[in-house]
Amino acid sequence: MKQVDFLVVGAGIAGLSAAARLARHGETLVCEAEPAPGVHSSGRSAAFAHFDMDAPLVRALTAASLPLLEEPGARVHPALFVALEGQQAELDRLETQYRQWAPQVERLSVEEALAHVPILRADEGGIVGALLDPRGRKLDAHALLEGHRKALLAAGGTLATSAPVTAMRREGTRWIVETPSASYAARVVVNAAGSWVDAVAGLAGVAPIGIRPLRRTVITFDVPMDVSAWPFTKTVGPGFYIEPEGSTRLLASPMDEGASDPCDVQPEEEDIALAAWRVEQATTLTIPRLASKWAGLRSFAPDRLPVAGFDPQAPGFFWLAGQGGFGLQTSPAMALAAETLATGGAWPEELRAVGVKPEMLEVERLRQISY
Numbered sequence: 099m100k101q102v103d104f105l106v107v108g109a110g111i112a113g114l115s116a117a118a119r120l121a122r123h124g125e126t127l128v129c130e131a132e133p134a135p136g137v138h139s140s141g142r143s144a145a146f147a148h149f150d151m152d153a154p155l156v157r158a159l160t161a162a163s164l165p166l167l168e169e170p171g172a173r174v175h176p177a178l179f180v181a182l183e184g185q186q187a188e189l190d191r192l193e194t195q196y197r198q199w200a201p202q203v204e205r206l207s208v209e210e211a212l213a214h215v216p217i218l219r220a221d222e223g224g225i226v227g228a229l230l231d232p233r234g235r236k237l238d239a240h241a242l243l244e245g246h247r248k249a250l251l252a253a254g255g256t257l258a259t260s261a262p263v264t265a266m267r268r269e270g271t272r273w274i275v276e277t278p279s280a281s282y283a284a285r286v287v288v289n290a291a292g293s294w295v296d297a298v299a300g301l302a303g304v305a306p307i308g309i310r311p312l313r314r315t316v317i318t319f320d321v322p323m324d325v326s327a328w329p330f331t332k333t334v335g336p337g338f339y340i341e342p343e344g345s346t347r348l349l350a351s352p353m354d355e356g357a358s359d360p361c362d363v364q365p366e367e368e369d370i371a372l373a374a375w376r377v378e379q380a381t382t383l384t385i386p387r388l389a390s391k392w393a394g395l396r397s398f399a400p401d402r403l404p405v406a407g408f409d410p411q412a413p414g415f416f417w418l419a420g421q422g423g424f425g426l427q428t429s430p431a432m433a434l435a436a437e438t439l440a441t442g443g444a445w446p447e448e449l450r451a452v453g454v455k456p457e458m459l460e461v462e463r464l465r466q467i468s469y
């Protein structure tokens with residue numbers, strides 16, 4: 099049986115980014131159920147980084163992450179937040195929150211917003227105000243994953259694909275972890291299985307933390323104009339977002355949240371229709387046909403905040419979970435937190451500087467919540 103220090107379950111962005119750091123501290127193995135990394139949430143994301151996030155903790159983790167998100171995994175690209183009729187107060191609130199982390203953000207008139215995205219409608223039911231962040235980041239999930247995979251291997255770590263973890267038991271000071279082709283004895287298990295984290299905990303006899311996978315739908319369609327310079331554009335309340343995918347294609351989502359089991363989730367017809375309808379309502383576009391469509395799961399803890407830390411009831415069992423709709427943009431900070439907490443290091447200055455404390459991420463808070 100192979101002995102490892104850290105066995106990470108899941109090669110999404112959470113697991114691979116943490117593993118690349120942990121490999122500097124000891125023998126590290128990532129077990130991924132699928133034949134390649136990023137098959138689930140991490141490969142189905144809209145892949146944008148901005149500060150329009152509900153929770154101050156998530157904004158702080160984003161602020162700590164942005165300096166660590168570099169090309170080819172990230173490039174500067176503007177983000178435009180638009181208020182539809184009735185959403186003016188939301189825009190005001192967003193501006194205040196946003197300025198704390200991104201003072202460069204600019205309030206735009208409707209005319210100025212239309213200069214950036216000329217298809218937006220400004221008549222009845224259309225946009226009434228906008229906020230532009232010229233320094234948003236377009237992320238490249240595959241480049242990020244590939245960078246972490248290479249860093250993991252360079253530090254002597256291993257990625258086992260088509261290696262679902264099927265059983266786990268505690269023997270002495272080690273977790274015995276079974277996959278169909280091999281068994282491992284690990285000092286620390288890092289549960290980074292995305293939507294499946296509670297199921298993986300169940301394999302180890304560890305109590306769940308109530309992670310809820312919520313389905314989000316994406317469509318893409320071609321447009322008769324060059325959109326490559328258009329900002330990522332998102333309504334501040336319920337509505338939609340659009341972003342360029344190359345020069346004449348747009349990606350859109352109705353920002354839906356359909357409850358789902360952890361699975362290879364597929365888009366529902368009504369959510370696809372809703373995506374197209376919301377875009378058509380707020381713009382001058384018609385969408386006669388789709389270029390592609392997919393859905394992915396965004397996994398939330400009951401308080402919708404991320405989790406990183408050892409389970410106080412299960413020695414050597416580390417949770418890295420609940421990355422919701424912000425798992426790519428917060429991954430550098432979360433990987434740093436996971437590395438520090440799993441190895442007992444001093445809390446990093448990058449996290450201290452933005453006010454993130456270890457207790458904000460810990461598991462125990464969720465055991466107080468009934469779900």
Ligand SMILES: Cc1cc2nc3c(=O)[nH]c(=O)nc-3n(C[C@H](O)[C@H](O)[C@H](O)COP(=O)(O)OP(=O)(O)OC[C@H]3O[C@@H](n4cnc5c(N)ncnc54)[C@H](O)[C@@H]3O)c2cc1C
Pocket residue numbers: 107108109110111112113129130131132135136137138139140141142143144145146147261262263264290291292293294298314315316351393394395396397419420421422423424425426427428
């Ligand atoms: C439509 C959509 C848009 C999004 N937009 C953004 C965005 O713009 N910006 C942003 O930052 N985030 C965004 N997100 C969220 C982001 O994609 C997620 O937060 C992030 O990918 C979660 O990463 P993860 O590693 O936790 O999960 P995953 O990527 O799902 O990885 C978990 C892995 O664990 C593996 N696994 C499960 N069980 C086992 C087992 N028993 N053994 C071995 N392996 C196992 C799975 O196969 C999977 O590969 C979006 C998500 C969606 C769906």
